[in-house]
Amino acid sequence: MKQYHQIQIAVDGSKEAELAFQKAIEVAERNNATLEILHVIDTKSFQNVSSFDSDMVEQVANDTKEKLEKYYEVAQNAGIKEVHFSIEFGSPKAIIAQQFPKEHQIDLIILGSTGLNAVERMLIGSVTDYVTRTAPCDVLVCRSTRPTRI
Template sequence: MYDKILVPLDQSHNADLALRHAIGLAKKFDSKLYLINVVDTERIAMYGTGMGYVDLTQDLRKQAKELLANRMEEVKSAGVAGEAILESGNPKATIAKTAPARYDIDLIVMGKSGTDALERIFIGSTTAYVVRHTDTNVLVIADDGEDE
């Protein structure tokens, strides 16, 4: 039913909950997980594109690689096939459109909210955007109420 499952990751507790659910689904359906982190270069560019931009982008990519490597260890330890994807650009569009098309994704499993509370207030959450704009099924995992 779900051969390829996309799991957007950031440093949030809700993303980790989504990953746990996705691992369970992958075991049940013998699916492959695609773990994705998108470095928001469009947002960083708003502050200028000088040397600070390059340094910040490199630092964020390094953090993203570490996050993906750690979460891939969890996936492999659970006996699930997986692939880590590191992208740059607009996270909302990449998760909603680009990655599902590129990897032929059947399901997106994501947390109800991520790390950027300020963005949720003024712009809207990535999850809400993905639900409204993707052509792929989305499973939204609610917060379990535990503190991070």
């Protein structure tokens, strides 16, 4: 059985991401792996705001950092020896699937299943679908309904 060393968990605050985070802790624990917690702030979402200003971006980043610090604490309390978190700005698809894994030598990406319905997936595609098709490493998509630690 393959042992993973660098595990990336992509979180976005959704229920699916929470469940995937729980699974990531378990997998990291079993493999004695480093856990890289990643959140990508989609910069396209700011293009639709007419009164865009840097204070809004800073507030979103600060809120995200607070959430990631909670994830970090939960992972450490679960016994994960090496945990890091990152906030990236840009396209979630490209960053989660390719940029971050290459920069951090990720050998397993864990993420939650999509919350989009069939029509939305067909029209715009999901991050999960894109990652599973294009990532340079193994991808684990979590569909579990177990309770989370957060």
